[in-house]
Amino acid sequence: MVNVETEFLGKVFSSPLVLASGVCGYGEEMEKFINLKYVGGITTKTITPYPHEGNPPPRIKEIPGGIINSIGLANVGVEKFLQEKLPLLLSLPLRKIVSIGGFKEEDFFLLAERLSEVKEIDFLEVNLSCPNIRKDILFAQDSKVSFQIIEGVKRVTPHPIIIKLSPLVNDIREIVSACIEAGADALNISNTIPVLVLDEEESKPLLGGIFGGLSGPCLKPVSLRWIYLTKKKFSIPIIGTGGVYSGKDALDYLVCGADLVSLGSVLLLEPSAPRRIYGELINEMRKRKIKSIKNIKNQFRL
Amino acid sequence: MEPNLENKGKIKENIEISKGIYLLTLQVPPAFPLPIPGQFIHVKVGEPPQFLLRRPFSIFDYSSEKGELRIIYEVVGKGTLALSKKKEGEELDFLGPLGNGFRFGDEKVVILVGGGMGIAPLHLAGKVAHEEGKIVVSVLGFRSKERSIMVEKFRSFSRNLIVYTEDGSIGERGIATDFFQEKRKVEELVGEILGVNSRKRLIEEGCLGFITVFSCGPRKMLESITRICEKWNLPCQISLEQFMGCGVGLCMGCVVRTKGGYKRVCTEGPVFEGGLIEW
Numbered sequence: 001m002v003n004v005e006t007e008f009l010g011k012v013f014s015s016p017l018v019l020a021s022g023v024c025g026y027g028e029e030m031e032k033f034i035n036l037k038y039v040g041g042i043t044t045k046t047i048t049p050y051p052h053e054g055n056p057p058p059r060i061k062e063i064p065g066g067i068i069n070s071i072g073l074a075n076v077g078v079e080k081f082l083q084e085k086l087p088l089l090l091s092l093p094l095r096k097i098v099s100i101g102g103f104k105e106e107d108f109f110l111l112a113e114r115l116s117e118v119k120e121i122d123f124l125e126v127n128l129s130c131p132n133i134r135k136d137i138l139f140a141q142d143s144k145v146s147f148q149i150i151e152g153v154k155r156v157t158p159h160p161i162i163i164k165l166s167p168l169v170n171d172i173r174e175i176v177s178a179c180i181e182a183g184a185d186a187l188n189i190s191n192t193i194p195v196l197v198l199d200e201e202e203s204k205p206l207l208g209g210i211f212g213g214l215s216g217p218c219l220k221p222v223s224l225r226w227i228y229l230t231k232k233k234f235s236i237p238i239i240g241t242g243g244v245y246s247g248k249d250a251l252d253y254l255v256c257g258a259d260l261v262s263l264g265s266v267l268l269l270e271p272s273a274p275r276r277i278y279g280e281l282i283n284e285m286r287k288r289k290i291k292s293i294k295n296i297k298n299q300f301r302l
Numbered sequence: 303m304e305p306n307l308e309n310k311g312k313i314k315e316n317i318e319i320s321k322g323i324y325l326l327t328l329q330v331p332p333a334f335p336l337p338i339p340g341q342f343i344h345v346k347v348g349e350p351p352q353f354l355l356r357r358p359f360s361i362f363d364y365s366s367e368k369g370e371l372r373i374i375y376e377v378v379g380k381g382t383l384a385l386s387k388k389k390e391g392e393e394l395d396f397l398g399p400l401g402n403g404f405r406f407g408d409e410k411v412v413i414l415v416g417g418g419m420g421i422a423p424l425h426l427a428g429k430v431a432h433e434e435g436k437i438v439v440s441v442l443g444f445r446s447k448e449r450s451i452m453v454e455k456f457r458s459f460s461r462n463l464i465v466y467t468e469d470g471s472i473g474e475r476g477i478a479t480d481f482f483q484e485k486r487k488v489e490e491l492v493g494e495i496l497g498v499n500s501r502k503r504l505i506e507e508g509c510l511g512f513i514t515v516f517s518c519g520p521r522k523m524l525e526s527i528t529r530i531c532e533k534w535n536l537p538c539q540i541s542l543e544q545f546m547g548c549g550v551g552l553c554m555g556c557v558v559r560t561k562g563g564y565k566r567v568c569t570e571g572p573v574f575e576g577g578l579i580e581w
Contacts, residue, residue, distance in 0.1 A: 025552040033307055033550055045554075053564050060547040060555035062355040062381075069547070074554045074564065217351040245350045268355055268547045269346060271307050271397070 013040030020264035041095035055209030066216030070209030129166035150182035231257030247280020340403030344549035417519025443478030528576030
């Protein structure tokens with residue numbers, strides 16, 4: 001018997017699979033699309049203090065090795081989220097992770113404070129690594145800025161916070177060290193890779209927002225390396241994100257040190273992916289005679 | 303109950319009807335809902351890591367008796383190339399029917415204006431309009447005779463069928479919007495269709511008030527159709543395309559700019575009121 005129930009920051013997850021931010025809206029009507037039985041948690045679309053319409057189209061395109069997107073934090077804003085989206089989200093039978101983001105440091109403090117009263121939220125995910133808002137340096141590429149945001153958020157929220165990091169950094173351990181010092185409870189490694197892609201005909205930027213974020217299969221080896229290096233040095237819990245398309249992909253993340261595994265781009269192709277990946281993960285564990293998620297961590301840590 | 307967004311259908315036929323243009327017939331599952339003209343299906347053309355996003359296709363034709371759905375597509379990239387290689391009997395994974403289709407009202411005459419592959423959603427719209435007793439006028443524009451497709455299909459339900467080609471190799475030389483160059487000619491045609499023959503009565507009875515325009519094709523064409531319809535005070539619905547992610551409204555990928563901000567082609571569209579779009 002394989003048991004995939006696991007614990008993350010003291011809370012039970014019925015499955016180590018969680019839905020990544022950006023591919024499942026705010027959780028509304030999710031049951032219509034995805035069988036939630038196979039996922040332990042859901043991460044909302046990143047919310048900003050005010051409604052934000054996002055970047056000009058085109059916003060998404062498949063390229064060799066991955067998907068590029070430039071949605072640009074399109075979202076309804078925190079007030080509408082609280083009034084219209086949250087009640088449905090809270091009714092879902094899984095852990096709720098609310099992703100918060102912004103264009104300046106104060107945006108994060110405002111959001112953390114505004115969401116602090118909603119006890120049913122399990123975690124805040126602090127998105128420091130959206131590649132589609134600042135065209136030069138991301139928050140998550142600067143350890144000082146990361147520290148300030150996390151410290152400020154921590155000061156105003158009772159919720160445990162997960163820091164969403166960027167894969168495009170010199171040494172992620174420097175950033176992680178600053179995150180931990182500032183009070184981060186967990187990490188999500190990682191986010192899309194900031195990129196520029198040109199079109200076929202005219203060599204003009206393919207995306208309306210010019211730059212984009214690259215996700216999908218090409219991201220997996222990048223995230224795995226950062227998770228491995230981070231877990232060798234720090235014991236902080238990690239959600240692994242990037243290019244999970246199979247149970248074996250999920251297992252690889254757990255083997256490298258992730259505590260939960262997040263599904264993103266795969267849902268765009270296959271809304272029923274959680275069920276398949278859940279089944280495949282159990283099979284992979286069975287084949288290797290692994291009885292529980294904790295077991296993977298103990299037996300197969302590199 | 304399992305969410306059943308993903309349908310599986312057997313390919314009954316996938317044939318090249320003109321150079322690089324294919325007609326694909328799918329056997330849909332019994333529980334497949336009756337599609338509204340203008341809706342689309344979101345097709346998984348291949349497996350990851352080679353294929354990571356589905357491709358949206360307007361529903362060209364649907365038969366509820368046979369449980370058959372048809373799409374037409376042109377090979378323009380590796381996704382449509384992969385689709386063109388699929389053989390009869392293979393299973394196709396698709397989501398749908400998705401999106402908002404054409405909305406019928408109490409119009410008596412539906413004018414379909416299609417450019418190139420844009421004729422796809424108009425075919426089902428014309429067929430259904432005809433079945434509902436409306437009079438269908440089809441104005442189709444193609445690059446050349448070789449690129450002109452499905453004209454006979456449109457003829458079967460159209461009271462009037464006008465074909466334009468850019469090189470004049472079939473039908474009239476020009477583009478579909480040329481049909482709307484002279485308001486008077488359109489009024490006369492509609493008057494004749496409705497059995498109103500004096501120009502005075504035509505204006506008095508407001509024949510143009512009985513018309514709705516449905517259009518799909520290149521963006522430039524849709525823009526000029528919209529402007530003409532605005533000028534003539536005709537209701538006009540257009541079907542738009544955009545690179546698409548999830549297809550079900552969650553990822554915010556496929557937006558177009560409208561007078562009310564960005565709207566999702568997959569959810570608020572693909573059919574929009576023409577006047578709503580920011581060109």
